[in-house]
Amino acid sequence: MYAIIKCGGKQYKVSEGDILDIDYTGKAAKETLEITDVLAVNNGELVTGDAVSKATVQAEVVLDGTGVNRDKKVIIYKKRRRKDSKLKRGFRKSFTKIRITKIAA
Template structure:
């Protein structure tokens, strides 16, 4: 059984026991999290739309997004040729690592 959920503007395919990194939620470790934005559920046959309007996915926070729990750095580099103009920036996304405990369809 798996579900497709939407969290933080991204879509994830999850099943029970999976660990995924989502955008920072502000929840502490070992706190429960309920995701109600479920797009599809497959338990032998694929269901979506009004058939799963009451579906939800329950998860537990494993790591919160503070301190060292950040993704690798993404570098942004802009250079304008012949203008002696360049810009280098870096960005590190904070994330929350969760474990999927239950899919209720």
Template sequence: MYAIIKHSGKQYKVSLGDELKLDRFEAEEKSSVEITEVLALSDKELKVGAPLLAGAKVVLEVINHGKDRKVVIYKKRRRKDSKLKRGFRRQFTRVRVKEIKG
């Protein structure tokens, strides 16, 4: 059984017990969060919403918050003596899928 959910503009395929790194959102650790934006659900047959499935939800348990590893962005324009080096670390919330309700 799996579901395709939408969270902060991105789509994720989740199964029971999966761990995900979602974009950071405010929730306390070890609390439960319900995602009602379910795009598709597969149990024995695939159900696809238009665009969302009515009555379907995914229950997530917040494990922790953190920062990902650094991503370095380097731009160089040849023969122009122009270069730019920047980096950033994405903040995330790690969650575990507890329940998928259809």
């Protein structure tokens, strides 16, 4: 059984026991998270639309990805040729690592 969920503007295909990184939610470790934005559920056959409007996905927060635990650094480098103009910046994105515990369809 798997479900397709929408979280933070992105879509994820998840099943029970999966661990994934989503956008930062502000939840601490060991808290539960309920995702109600379920797009599709497959339990033998794929069900979409109004049939999954009441489906939910339960998840447990494994790691709060802030501070030292942020994601890998992304480098942004801009250069304009023949202008002696360069700009190098980088940032580390905060995330929340979750484990899917239950898919209720």
